[in-house]
Amino acid sequence: MSYSPRAAIAAGYFVQGCAFLSLTTRLPKFEDHWGISQLGLTLLMLMIVLLAGCGSLLSEKVAPRRGSAILLRTGLFGITVALLVSGNAPNIPVLVVGLAVYGVVLGMVDATTNMQAVSLEHQLRRTVLPSFHGAWTAGGITGTLLTLALPHASIAALSTGLAVLPLVVGFARFLPGSGTAPNPEAADGIPWRPILLVGAACVIFYTVDTASTTWGSVYFDHTLAAPEGLVALATLPYLVASLVARIAGDRMTDRLGAPQLLRSGAVIAIVGLVVVVVAPTWPIGVLGFLVLGAGIAVVAPLSYSAAATLARGNGTLDPDVARARTDAVIARFNQFNYVGALVGSVLTGAIGTGSLRIGYAVPVVLLVALLPLAKVFDRDRLAAVG
Template sequence: MHATNMIETAKRGRWAVATAFFVNGFMTGSWAPQIPVFLTRLGISEFTLGLLILLFGAGAVVFMSWCGYLIARHGSRSVVRWFGAAATFGLLIVALAPNVITAAVAMFLFGGVTGGMDVAMNANAVAVEKRLSRAIMSSSHGFWSLGGFVGGGLGGFAIQNYGHLVHAVLVTVVAAVLLAMSLRHLIVEERHIVAEHRKFSLPKNPAIYLVGLMALLCMIPEGSVLDWAALYLKQELGADIATAGLAFAFFAGTMATVRFMGDAVRNRFGAVTTLRVSSLIAATGMLVAGFAPTPWVAIAAFAFCGLGIANMVPIVFSAAGNQPGLSAGAGMSVVTTMGYSGILMAPSAIGFVGQHTGFAPVFISVSALLIVVFLMSGMARHADFAPAAQPAE
């Protein structure tokens, strides 16, 4: 009976962590259509916008780097709750910022709480995988992509018809309601998992940093689409705001669709083979987007890229959470910090380059990074783990 209760608790926890992924993606996706308005409202250049996005990334990296320690001390459940509650207000404080100085502070905090929530929910997903003895990481990231699809798809429409501030308030309310209904069902890790690291320290195993580099290269394309695709469509291809917001929405939508099948695909073909094929698909989509003659060709190319990106990050994160000799929290903290510097910090450099060359050459160059992931795919072999049976209580 006790074992049955544990499984039922884990199943509820699986849907609770899926909701956390959805909300995190929803908040991030809702930011994408706000970017053109943010640029115009503050009267700033693409370079200044890139610096503000850099602060977003800096906040995320600062908070993420401490999450392994916080998870070890308090468990991923508590850390998801803390950062999740704070993250619901992230977009709103950015939308309320009246000038560049307050926007800089708001962006740092928005990035920090979103990033901290991300590390903790990934660690909690690893704990659910171990409790259920089956993979859920790809489908969990599918919920993140689904949230991004909903946030990006509806965001452009809401902003165009009701204004950026009303949109931010609606996003905050939806996120708060979803988290309030779900977070109490998150599972608690076993004591021996939580207590592994009582002092803040960086892992000494160099392999985890190579996995982190691979995560970085996987996530730079995602950050490129999130922060600059809408501006690329609007400024260089002549799209309106509603159409421009569809670039990330369709990218996230194809990612969501494939991620819900990702665990089965990985089990069938193996993590390394799946990662290799995925990286080639993503590189092709990004390359075509850079050469696109019209907004809809670019949107279709970004959507095709999403098919490949879909399983890359979940595979790398599973490899991080199952590295020999490291707890899930410690491995996940390193790899998510390095990886999310790609989605959060690299776009600031892209903004600088894009201001001088346009964004088409940037997307073409980013496709080359995905070829590097193809060459490094063997590092993902630990994602093909066989979860051990749970010991008797």
């Protein structure tokens, strides 16, 4: 296996993270520039999440026939269009159109990057999903740093500059797919019940993750009274800790096993989120987000890896059937991402309209559920069930 496809897949994750975090860390600027209320921002995030789910479902139908690489390129080019339209919008209706396009292609890129990553992990026969998700985190850090470094840059200038990234990466060399219509047998025998259990862990992760990345800057601005130029510091320490955990996650998973790693991470994440909720000042909030990111970061990549293992089963399937099953499961599994994002971005914002402390208290309860769910991630158990 040459290095080129692996680098291309990582670049796809990087672009996705950079575009998304550059958007969410600029939400206070959207409030000021467009005069949009917190409820209005909540509705925009709801639209993006729902349309992302549609984009993921589209990937489930198209990727087995056209190949995930082609669909990933289409999604990346779509991000370029969305950034240019939304960033240079002359009025709110055009802004909504641009963000709607972004929502659809967000789902396409989410689904197809994970399709590509689980395919490579299967070929390499070792854990690589955490480091790929680390590339997403690295992109998020880059987007956050751009917001911090350019506090006075216009929305149009920053969006136009960022639009170059997905355009360039869209021409990279990804793993080729079969590009053939899926075998009718591909949908037979998929163990959806254990996939739902793994999906529950994924929902919990994205609830906490999206609440952190979407509302962290608003929380620092409105509740903790952070200096205007430092509101993005809510997101940055969370992402840095997540990046470190994910880079180490490949080896830690192979060494400790996914269940033990998830249990330990859940306890750390609970402590971190409690600190966020009770933080009296913004520096304490920074510490809370740092601990939270370190604890919860590996849940999402291990969830996708577990879903792919369940789809492939015990290795007796025909390779084409296994590939079609895996692509179908990953695209469907990606919906758990958006259920969590819906809860994290919309419910946290709605419940926290009066005080985001209350909004952040809700995910603490969800994190406790990761402790009993961890046993589902045992690799031998997953293969046997599949």
